[in-house]
Amino acid sequence: MASSAPDSESQTAPAITPQTHLHFVTGRLAEVALRTQVEQASRRDGFSYSVQVMPITVAALITPKWLLRHLEVPAGVSHVVLPGYCQSSIEDPSGSGSDVVSWRTRIAQAANLSSDKILCGPNDCRDIGAWLSGRTSKPDLTKHSIEIIAEINHAPRMSIEDVVALAERLRNDGADRIDLGCDPARRCEAIGDYTAALVQFGHRVSIDTFDSWEVEKAVDAGASLVLSVNESNRNLAADWGCEVVAIPDVPDDLKSLDETVALLERNQVPMRLDPILEPIGFGFGASLLRYTEVRRRYPEHAMMMGIGNLTELTDVDSAGVNMVLLALCEEFSIHSVLTTQVINWASSSVKECEVARRLVHHSLAEGVPPKRLSEELVMLRDPKLRPFAAEAIEALAAGVRDNNYRIIAQDGVIHLISAGVHLQGNDPFAILDELLRLPQSDNVDASHAFYLGYEMAKATTAMQLGKQYDQDQALKWGHLTQSEDLHRLARKSRHGNEGKARKQKK
Template identity: 45%
Template sequence: MKQERILFVTGKLAEYSLREVLEKLAPQVGFEFEVIVLNVQVAALMHVPLVKRRLTVPDGIDWIMLPGMCKGDLQVLIDHFGIPFKRGPKDHFDLPEYFGQEGKAPKDLSQYDIEILAEINHAPLMSNAEILQQAEHYRQNGANLIDVGCIPGESTKRAGEIVRMLVDSGYRVSIDSFDRAEVEAAVGNGAELILSCNQTNLDWVSKLGTEVVAIPNLPSDFDSLCTIVDQLVQSDTPFRIDPILEPIGFGFTTSLERYYRARKEFPDFEIMMGIGNLTELTEVDTAGINVLLAALCQELQIHSVLATEVINWACSAIREFDYARRLIKYAIENKSLPKHIHYQLVMLRDAKLNERGSDALSNLAQNIRDPNYRIFAEENQLHVMNRDGYWKGTDPYELFDQFSEANPKGLDASHAFYLGYEMCKAVTALTLGKQYQQDQPLNWGFLSQEEVSANERRRKQGEEPQCGPR
């Protein structure tokens, strides 16, 4: 039996990943395919007149699928080409669902190129137990090496002790200090990297036989970095380069140029980037910043970053960068946009909302025959319904008064608590643009917490579920 031959029309950015989807999907569904890329970057920008002008249909095509957001009357194309046209889903990653197949297979995100150095800030002021706890937190969240941050302008005798404790506990360790006694003690106890080296300490730090991070005397003085690199090469000292990432408003853009210049001038040397100057000093959620910094590092072959989690808005920064480095490596190696690979860093909002629409909600409300309350969050409103009525609005207190008045004896304390909890989640979903599903936790990316549903609790207690849809 001859298989259908479908022509998929797309834009330049989507071609590679569309082919990847189709190569797996076509044998499963049982069709043959061709892909034609029109001269547009983004498939969503297509419209019927453009397709009519630019498309040439190969022989043997049974029908043509256009991107779901292609605008215009498809009948114009059907009449012009004499062949059926259809709109596909808005996103080609939803083609398996369109053709009745299961969702996408998970991507392999086990690989990364960028090492994370996680700094324990002001470590000498912490107890040994606190240091070990912080180090383990960093390791569990993706850190490859623990950086012992000392106190600028002070000298402590604990540096060597702290490093030895961490090394004995199985951690790789670096020391962040310009104090000679601290650095020498740290190196003597197993520190494998020294942060940092410039003209002020080059004479003695280069004699320790340990890798150093070369930095300029001043962030803006790139020539001094070149001089330090030459001297480290001559002394046969292992090193990596850090041109210094500056905070926004204090030379940020210029510092990016320095990293680009460093890679051009030193193509064979390792480079490190201290990303805390952005994540710690920018009053914004840090996940997006970490993705952009990971992309910059991956493209410039910067193979290590120094990160920390001091300020509260950056309290998950290490794990964010761990996800980001894997996401970006996968995207670049597979010639794919960093999109629809995994959603662990989409935390504030959700990647996609599935809404029933007003007609479907009204129809559902008309057909409910039991007292269980259904809650939906759509169209900037809360929707609550059961056999006694359908209530919608933006104020959960008002809604509660309305549906409890309709059935004053139908709510005991536990059920009222449940409904209040669910409406709180629904309001949060509406506020942030998240998908709300009754009796299920909201999705916060990698920060999501498992939640036992109210119905599951009742089942475990041998009771009949009564909360929400069954």
């Protein structure tokens, strides 16, 4: 019963025909769940199959050499499907000298098949049905049409070195341009130095100030966009020789924006228009209508939307907000957004915009909703839960013969399973207390207790948030997910090797 892993760990499923016979290889603990998934897929897709349950508890511990000693492939098999965790190891070389071949080739020879008929499925057997149907294939999300401008607020309050380091992180997250946000209360005498340092490291730079002196110094040092221009400074724009962002004098005054646009056009100043997105409570809905009106009036001009007024000024995680705003931009042909990530709930806004712009571009280009395209912005809850059937849990509890502990969390209940042990409850402290009163608990040392506490804490968090819990796997937090080591499997493998070494010594 291996844990789930990204789809990239598995190979493409075979094309199914009435002659297809798939031979699945698994361990004892995954047998019930695998058979359930394969039987459903067989009825749906019309293929025959066989399942070989290896004499090993956890399929993820299967090695190619061990597999060759136990593999039994019936006649008429068209493909052998191994657990996903075998993917990397079967490509390793086997043998020496002129006899060096991959383990995949040796397995294929033993099965009397060609190497391309030896496949590795998904790591988690509960994904077999989706894998066989091809639903795990990924869409092309490489294209986008929206520029991300990442603002560094109050940049002059930071050192040049810190600004450059922050700009590099923002670029790595997807920013196309770095916006130097100046301090309205104090002129930055070194703004040219800040700009030049960013340009030196390959950044495209915009300057965010109404101080014409700061603008001139920044533009001289390589800034190529000025935020922003209205009645107060539009007469100077022709002298700067760069693109500007035109805004109304006050957000709901489109007449003043028209006047600024007309002047800039007469002076042939390149521009993009931003009617100003207002926060909720200050005319948010009306400001969205202004974007549609400006797009109607000026179909030939580029537009920008500053989205920080919504993400920074709303008590809500920013990912969903960014997704919706970039969808509006894509539909309105607004091809640049200005964002910042100061408040903690919006601290990954640049990365969220990077993901969102690809999703919305694909959605509009292909005429499909942005669903089942990517899980990177599904951060709080998981897209789908994959519970085990009650029969599978009971079979697991009855089939375990070793003292390693398995943890399953679903339907508000944590199951702790080992040889002769099946504890259930929703309180990890109570479960551990009950475990320590059992005779079988003599193997729970401090390290083991820490591990169980850590995993049950993850399980509790998963159930509270509606997330999938898989033992020894990181909870999925979208693009913020950080992988974890397979602590339980590594521990078991290490102890097994130590046992073999002791036997050999004797």
